[in-house]
Amino acid sequence: MSQKTNKTGIKQEKRRDFLKLGAAGVVAGGMVSSGVLQASAKTPSQPLGPFFPREQSPIIETVELKDGSPLYLSNDSDLTQLKGSKEKAIGEEIYIKGIVTDSEGEALKDALIVIWQASHEGRYNHQGDSRNVEFKHPNTGQSIERKLDKDFQYWGQALTNEKGEYVFKTILPGFYPADLSSKWYRPPHIHFLVAPKGKQEFVTQMYFDVPSLDQNSFIQELNDKDLILKDVLSGNSLREDIVVKFEKTKITYGEEALIGQFDIQL
Numbered sequence: 001m002s003q004k005t006n007k008t009g010i011k012q013e014k015r016r017d018f019l020k021l022g023a024a025g026v027v028a029g030g031m032v033s034s035g036v037l038q039a040s041a042k043t044p045s046q047p048l049g050p051f052f053p054r055e056q057s058p059i060i061e062t063v064e065l066k067d068g069s070p071l072y073l074s075n076d077s078d079l080t081q082l083k084g085s086k087e088k089a090i091g092e093e094i095y096i097k098g099i100v101t102d103s104e105g106e107a108l109k110d111a112l113i114v115i116w117q118a119s120h121e122g123r124y125n126h127q128g129d130s131r132n133v134e135f136k137h138p139n140t141g142q143s144i145e146r147k148l149d150k151d152f153q154y155w156g157q158a159l160t161n162e163k164g165e166y167v168f169k170t171i172l173p174g175f176y177p178a179d180l181s182s183k184w185y186r187p188p189h190i191h192f193l194v195a196p197k198g199k200q201e202f203v204t205q206m207y208f209d210v211p212s213l214d215q216n217s218f219i220q221e222l223n224d225k226d227l228i229l230k231d232v233l234s235g236n237s238l239r240e241d242i243v244v245k246f247e248k249t250k251i252t253y254g255e256e257a258l259i260g261q262f263d264i265q266l
């Protein structure tokens with residue numbers, strides 16, 4: 001399966017056409033058409049996994065809002081810094097942006113998006129993530145300790161704007177062992193939960209392709225072997241829709257940042 005298909009064949013051009021914009025443009029709601037029309041396919045759903053942030057789950061306190069709302073809504077869309085702290089999270093800073101659309105390709109505004117992920121050393125801020133905290137790198141044999149980063153936010157939320165756009169600032173998560181006996185390691189990935197207004201929640205995971213990083217070949221090796229990603233790609237899904245390419249892109253003040261686009265079609 002290499003052909004992208006969609007049910008309607010129309011209205012699909014709204015996806016992806018702010019790929020070339022910097023993150024600041026996205027936040028400001030800026031929109032430029034790349035002129036490239038691409039058909040799209042429904043984003044595949046993937047398991048929630050065991051580390052979704054719940055009331056009793058955090059190991060360390062990285063909560064910004066204490067207003068009584070559910071824990072998973074307690075943090076903003078910038079995971080690289082906790083409110084009120086001067087410290088920054090350790091790791092390769094990235095921006096993830098995208099457009100959330102319905103099955104017809106229409107932008108969904110005010111859709112809530114929650115993401116959660118591991119630290120740069122592959123550890124979730126979750127009581128359930130306590131096995132194999134120390135393990136050996138499968139290729140080099142080097143000992144790795146999956147440490148928590150007290151300055152990392154671990155999860156956050158964003159709301160899509162009127163064009164269905166969202167943006168998160170975070171760090172590239174580390175890989176971690178899923179099952180050492182079968183030598184299964186989860187590649188770097190970020191979990192997404194999308195709750196559009198009046199519609200059913202949708203859960204998936206996003207993977208990485210970061211050509212500018214030395215470790216990218218190892219990341220692709222892990223992607224190729226990952227049982228969950230393999231399962232997803234055995235269906236009709238396209239690799240490029242779920243394994244997102246991150247490239248150095250100019251943002252404001254002449255600065256560059258690693259930006260990737262993950263569009264989600266429900």
Ligand SMILES: [Fe+2]
Pocket residue numbers: 049051186189191
């Ligand atoms: Fe995970």
